[in-house]
Structures are given as C-alpha cells and as structure tokens.
Amino acid sequence: MELSLMRPALYRVKRGQTLAQVARTFGVxxxxxxAVNALKSELSxxxxxxxPPEGNVxxxxxxxSMAxxxxxxxxxxxxxxxRCLYPGQEVLL
Incomplete structure (x- = not known):
C-alpha cells in the first residue's frame, strides 16, 4: 500500500480506505x-x-483524572x- 503522507502528522485518505486500515498502518x-479527528462518519x-504521535499515546x-x-x-x-475518561482508554498526553 502506498502512503500519502503530507507531513509527518497528516495523512490523506485514499479511495476505499477504512478507519481500521489507516489506524493499522500507523500503529494506533x-x-x-x-477521537483525535472528531470523526462522526465513514472516511471520505x-x-x-x-x-497521533506514538510516543504520546x-x-x-x-x-x-483528566487534570x-x-x-x-x-x-x-x-x-x-x-470529556470521557475510563480505565483502559487510549489517550493523547
């Protein structure tokens, strides 16, 4: 699979890609x-x-607590x- 990296922290979605595929590609x-992208529907x-940077997950x-x-x-x-926080959740620091 060819990656379309614009900058180290941005990725442009290719036709047909799913959230799971992109997440797997970047190890998140x-x-x-x-959550990081406030996604509410399928990718376009x-x-x-x-x-998200791997080191800060x-x-x-x-x-x-959040604080x-x-x-x-x-x-x-x-x-x-x-604003949700629960044990086992993966968050960015």
Missing amino acids: TPRLLA EGELLVI YRVRGGE LLCGSPDRFEKKNAT
Whole structure:
C-alpha cells in the first residue's frame, strides 16, 4: 500500500480506505484515530487525518483524572476530542 503522507502528522485518505486500515498502518487504534479527528462518519477520499504521535499515546489506569494526565480537563478535551475518561482508554498526553 502506498502512503500519502503530507507531513509527518497528516495523512490523506485514499479511495476505499477504512478507519481500521489507516489506524493499522500507523500503529494506533481506530478509536483513538477517530477521537483525535472528531470523526462522526465513514472516511471520505481526500480527507486529511491527524495521525497521533506514538510516543504520546497512554493507556488510562483506574483513579486517574483528566487534570492529572493533561493538566486540566479543557486541555484533555482539546487533545482527545472527548470529556470521557475510563480505565483502559487510549489517550493523547
């Protein structure tokens, strides 16, 4: 599969690609890729996706808070496109 990297953190979707395929290509989960890009529907050809850096992905443990992980709930929401936090969730720090 040919990758269409525009910059290290951006990827342009090719015709027929699924969220799972793109996520697998970059070693992230589909759920994380969808959250980072605030996706609400299927991918479209030509759509630009932000690819989260691998080193900043973290798996949440019980008892952790948005403020503990990112400094504040607002900062957490900006990085992860959600205000939900639960053990086992993969988030960006």
